[in-house]
Amino acid sequence: MQVSKRHAGLLAAAVVSLSAFAIVQASHADAPQSAVKAHVDDFMLADQDLLAHQLYRMADDKAVVLLAYAAGDKQVHADAPALMALKAAYAGKGVDVLAIDSRIGEKRRAIIADAKAAGLDVPILFDYEQLTGEALGITRAAEVIVIDPRTWTVAYRGALTGPAGEPYARQAVDALVAGQKVALEGHPAQGAAIPFPERARAASFAQISYAKTIAPIVQAKCATCHQPGGIGPMPLNTYEQIKGFSPMIREVIRTHRMPPYLADETVGQFQDDDRLTPEQMKTLVHWIDAGSRRGAGEDPLKKIKFQAPDWPLGKPDVVLNVPEVKIPASGVMDYQHPVVANAMTEGRWMKATTFRISDRQVVHHILTGVVASDHTGETFSESSWGASLGGYGPGRGSNIQPADTGVWVPPSGGVGFQNHYTPYGRETTEKTQMGLYFYPKGQEPKYILRTFGIFDFSIEIPPNEEFHHETSYITFPKDAVLYGITPHAHMRGQSAKVSILYPDGREENLLALPRYDFNWQYEYFLKTPLKVPAGAKIVARWTYDNSTRNPGNPDPSKTVYWGEQTKDEMMATYLHYRWVDETVKHQTPEYEKMLQANLMMGVLDDNMDGKIELSELKGGPQGPATMLKKYFALIDTNHDGALDPAELAAAAKLLPKRGGAPAKAAAPAAQPMPTGAPAAR
Numbered sequence: 001m002q003v004s005k006r007h008a009g010l011l012a013a014a015v016v017s018l019s020a021f022a023i024v025q026a027s028h029a030d031a032p033q034s035a036v037k038a039h040v041d042d043f044m045l046a047d048q049d050l051l052a053h054q055l056y057r058m059a060d061d062k063a064v065v066l067l068a069y070a071a072g073d074k075q076v077h078a079d080a081p082a083l084m085a086l087k088a089a090y091a092g093k094g095v096d097v098l099a100i101d102s103r104i105g106e107k108r109r110a111i112i113a114d115a116k117a118a119g120l121d122v123p124i125l126f127d128y129e130q131l132t133g134e135a136l137g138i139t140r141a142a143e144v145i146v147i148d149p150r151t152w153t154v155a156y157r158g159a160l161t162g163p164a165g166e167p168y169a170r171q172a173v174d175a176l177v178a179g180q181k182v183a184l185e186g187h188p189a190q191g192a193a194i195p196f197p198e199r200a201r202a203a204s205f206a207q208i209s210y211a212k213t214i215a216p217i218v219q220a221k222c223a224t225c226h227q228p229g230g231i232g233p234m235p236l237n238t239y240e241q242i243k244g245f246s247p248m249i250r251e252v253i254r255t256h257r258m259p260p261y262l263a264d265e266t267v268g269q270f271q272d273d274d275r276l277t278p279e280q281m282k283t284l285v286h287w288i289d290a291g292s293r294r295g296a297g298e299d300p301l302k303k304i305k306f307q308a309p310d311w312p313l314g315k316p317d318v319v320l321n322v323p324e325v326k327i328p329a330s331g332v333m334d335y336q337h338p339v340v341a342n343a344m345t346e347g348r349w350m351k352a353t354t355f356r357i358s359d360r361q362v363v364h365h366i367l368t369g370v371v372a373s374d375h376t377g378e379t380f381s382e383s384s385w386g387a388s389l390g391g392y393g394p395g396r397g398s399n400i401q402p403a404d405t406g407v408w409v410p411p412s413g414g415v416g417f418q419n420h421y422t423p424y425g426r427e428t429t430e431k432t433q434m435g436l437y438f439y440p441k442g443q444e445p446k447y448i449l450r451t452f453g454i455f456d457f458s459i460e461i462p463p464n465e466e467f468h469h470e471t472s473y474i475t476f477p478k479d480a481v482l483y484g485i486t487p488h489a490h491m492r493g494q495s496a497k498v499s500i501l502y503p504d505g506r507e508e509n510l511l512a513l514p515r516y517d518f519n520w521q522y523e524y525f526l527k528t529p530l531k532v533p534a535g536a537k538i539v540a541r542w543t544y545d546n547s548t549r550n551p552g553n554p555d556p557s558k559t560v561y562w563g564e565q566t567k568d569e570m571m572a573t574y575l576h577y578r579w580v581d582e583t584v585k586h587q588t589p590e591y592e593k594m595l596q597a598n599l600m601m602g603v604l605d606d607n608m609d610g611k612i613e614l615s616e617l618k619g620g621p622q623g624p625a626t627m628l629k630k631y632f633a634l635i636d637t638n639h640d641g642a643l644d645p646a647e648l649a650a651a652a653k654l655l656p657k658r659g660g661a662p663a664k665a666a667a668p669a670a671q672p673m674p675t676g677a678p679a680a681r
Contacts, residue, residue: 042255044255051467062177063095068138071110075192076120089170099124100138140189158188158189221259228307230308257517269527313435327421333420336421340415341414342412342415347411348439355432362424368434369386371413386410389409406449409436415434446584448584449576454472455572456470472539484576485523485526488572492546494515498510498512501536502533503533510538561619561620562619613641
């Protein structure tokens, strides 16, 4: 299922008071001044491993050290040993050491190789738009900026060391760690100049036209959500409104929180990608830095009557009313599993679904599936559902099938729901409606869209760990076409990276979310569907933040396992695909069973060597680790110290059935078409 329109806009977060940082001219690098306590605004950038780092989450530090990096720079390579020594000296003492690469056109693969050659083992942040480097006043490679997190000011700027090895930067860090004032003159960095083309145009930023440039960007990328009836908390439909929120707009652009499209811009291409382009980001920030001037011309936004539609895809063919539910102000609610009757007298091929939510704060997610017979009013397990009809999650609205694919909805029977509600401090009543849209008769699809969840029920996240890694994969038994990917985790989910590992060993990144956000859960449909050959693996690599630096962490002191509630965690990666040789006329449900049979190996085999060692068995009560550990010696029939696929398959027969979706069954792993589904004409 595909989100029809990406929600672009601004969250109603607390407004951080941000001064417009003056763009520093190139001559600044040649005359650094330690006495200048320049304010440092928040930023968030992805590193060489596609993991995001946000400056203000380091508020518990005593010092933050940033090195201006450029691949191949001789001074950077010369300074690398001293920087690594500084990092080692302050390990565990409240000092973060990072590098920032603002040079245009740098590539991750080359950066990783160059950093390895230099012996530099620190996060290297990619400043794609140069907005962070501009604000920090970076002009040369090897320039070091030491930041005081107590005041978010620059405590030292200049060379890492002096001509005779004087430890300039380390002296600044020593002072901050000791709680003392930094009294140190700056010393010019000796690296190569880093061009910042926009600096030459700084004088023209005050001439950026609101009417001709800014208003069209806001209309196209923000007002979809920020209008009456939209999901945005405040409207952005006039100059006055935009001007009033301009400090927040600047902040959320620099931290990549808005528009809330989480995919990294350097990995993959996706349909319905409505994020700001790099040029739009720079234009908005520079306009705000120059004072958010109104300029000449009428306000084009005032000529538009903004109003979000009740149904974004138009009037549905069928509307289902989900039984209303009273949500208490506090406590934990079990999942709700109502079944709503389907009054259709004939089966149809579904093209899209959308949801109308009366109280978005309370709905964690909604999942749906076909129920073949009438179970209205009953609690009906997801393991008995047929095909998935899509779902709703924070930030998601409509679901649209890829071209020429569909889901068969039979007559009568019903639609099963899995509804997860989260109390938020006020009693409320949720009244959900679901709209279904069908292919016109005579224009039915050729292919069946299927959904499979890579559910890693073996996750085990230690307490107080900031960067915890988990890996899972699924091996495709037959040729397939991958249309889209939907990552899902809870509040400790930090980053997600999905790749394809081909049978010949080549690996290609398909999707990267450097900073996963539970509040914005999207389905990412590839601009060009991907051919997945038999034997290829789709690999999901997640990181989790179970530290106090994660503002959404329910409890950093606990070991966290797979579980349904938000206080627990999940590692779910949904794949939306079809089998190459399957059509509506020729269906192959047996392929789904073969895919399902590969799941356990993929979620337990953390080192991806095709077998499971005793050390890889982990996870809480939701997983099979306890049983497998207990009987490991018996299951390991060839006594090689590991479980191969045949041994694991034999053991799996003794485990409880999981239906392809333990705990959270977004859709059964196998989605056979109900008997009687007609072939498309």
